[in-house]
Amino acid sequence: QVQLVESGGGSVQAGGSLTLSCTGYGYVSNHISMGWFRQAPGMEREGVAAIDNDGSTAYADSVKGRFTISKDNAKNTLYLQMNSLKPEDTAMYYCAAAYGRLGGSWSFGGIYNYWGQGTQVTVSS
Numbered sequence: 001q002v003q004l005v006e007s008g009g010g011s012v013q014a015g016g017s018l019t020l021s022c023t024g025y026g027y028v029s030n031h032i033s034m035g036w037f038r039q040a041p042g043m044e045r046e047g048v049a050a051i052d053n054d055g056s057t058a059y060a061d062s063v064k065g066r067f068t069i070s071k072d073n074a075k076n077t078l079y080l081q082m083n084s085l086k087p088e089d090t091a092m093y094y095c096a097a098a099y100g101r102l103g104g105s106w107s108f109g110g111i112y113n114y115w116g117q118g119t120q121v122t123v124s125s
Helices: none
Strands: 003-007 010-013 018-025 032-039 046-051 057-059 067-072 077-082 091-099 119-124
Touching: 003 091, 018 032, 018 091, 018 119, 032 067, 032 077, 046 067, 046 077, 057 067, 077 091
Parallel strands: 010 119
Antiparallel strands: 003 018, 018 077, 032 046, 032 091, 046 057, 067 077, 091 119
8 A cells, every 4th residue: 555654844934944755655666756746725736846757857937946856766755855935835735656757747636646645834924
């Protein structure tokens, strides 16, 4: 049974940094593509970043240059390093896993097979 467990959320001031982690259980990491999504209250879920099973990465325009996604296959853990945080980054952040490649569809939640429970990120001005 595949399970994703996120951690690392919290409250920070604008300009601060946080690193989110997502540890997966029940699958072989190097076969999996993974992504981070977020959802703010009253807003639709949006793709933040993704890392394909070949190591290629993709980012939403709103986080390019500030966020970095990475994956440690040996630890079955996905990371999202978030720098220069802004109040508009406040949201529940979810990791997701998909079998196979994501390609240009990385930001469509429907192609992911598994989801974590989410971790809250709050950025104050």
